[in-house]
Amino acid sequence: MRRSQQPAWKRHRAGACRIALAPLALCLLSAAAPWEGTLVIHVGNVRSAAGRVHADLCPERTFLKDGCGRSVEAPAVPGTTIVTIAGVPPGRYAVQLSHDENGNGRVDRGLFGIPKEGVGFSNDAPIRFGPPKFADAAIDVRPGSQTIDVRMRYFSGPSGPPAPR
Structure with a gap:
């Protein structure tokens, strides 16, 4: 019927x-639906107020690539700059940072591709003869808010902010 x-x-x-x-x-x-997380990154050892601190939150498949995932920027603050990435689905990621001091939107490189501007990775992953492996920089983002500390590293010029007098 x-x-x-x-x-x-x-x-x-x-x-x-x-x-x-x-x-x-x-x-x-x-x-x-999964709850989203907020990742607060305390970027230490920022050497100057020039430019911006850029952060990329990358899944493994796009780690170390331009525009690897979610990107945010904050004005550089000598010493510690705080960068916040909100609305992150839970998962395993790595954070890659750069201090774009001259504001040209990229990491300037010198001889042999060595960065002229500051770079950093979550877990302060070691940089030995090249960028770190994803496994060394990987963090687990959970629902809610969490904070990580990352140290900016410079390979040319001053290695950090001026010492207090």
Whole structure:
């Protein structure tokens, strides 16, 4: 029997059930969505107020690539600059940082590709004859807010902020 041939009371009851179940389905779907996290990065050893501190939050597949993931910037503050990345789905990421002192939007490099501006990685991952491995820089972002400390490293010029007098 086709729907149009059903008695009116049956058609009405089926429609009412669908309408009543729709809010329940929405509640169940929204409850299953993962909570997002906020990552607060305290970038230490920033040597000057020139330019901006740029941070990328990267999943493994795009680590060390330009525009690897979520990017944020903050004005550079000598000593410690705080950068916040909000709305991060829980997961495993690495943070890569740069101090763009001249404001050209990239890390300037010198002889043999050595950075002229500051760079840093989560977990203060070691930089030995090249960039670190993802495993050394990886952090787990959880729901809620968490804070990490990263030290900016400079390979040319002053290695950090001027000493207090």
